[in-house]
Amino acid sequence: MAVAQSSYSETLRPGVAGLVANMTNADGDTRIVETAGGIPFGVAVGQGAAARGAVLGAAAAAGFVGISIRDVTLDSSPADRYLLNDSIAVLTEGDIWVVVGGAVAAGQDVTFAAATGVLSSVAADGANFAVAGARWMTAAGAGGLAVLRLGGALPAA
Secondary structure (H helix, E strand, O other): OOOOOOOOOOOOOOOOOOOOOOOOOOEEEEEOOOOOOEOOOOOOOOEEEOOOEEEEEOOHHHHHEEEEEOOOOOOOOOOOOOOOOOOOEEEEEEEEEEEOOOOOOOOOOEEOOOOOEEEOOOOOOOOOOEEEEEEEEEOOOOOOOEEEEEOOOOOOO
């Protein structure tokens, strides 16, 4: 009989991009991916062309609809992402692990890059937009994992 697992870590890793961190007011939505290259886990998602459509990032703060949730049931060949026309789970309220684009500190405001959906705390400008009602719950350096809290206050379209 083959051995399925011959070793294990004494502790679990704290999280991975797109993993819901806890059940604090966790609420999600289902949409359909409209971005040709797909949408990675744990990034900002914007309103697509269709009513239930989703695109990577958003062209403005008003287009933000949530953060893509990791789906462990997907085939791993697309490398941690939803593909074009997949149903995508989007967190609209609650805590989620994300890989940050720049250093963040607990309590700071949250922004996302319009083109990539990567989240950070850089100043809002034409390429980065503030996420209404969001804040960082933990700190991390650039490229590290942090917990982001969405307060459920999506901007008006």
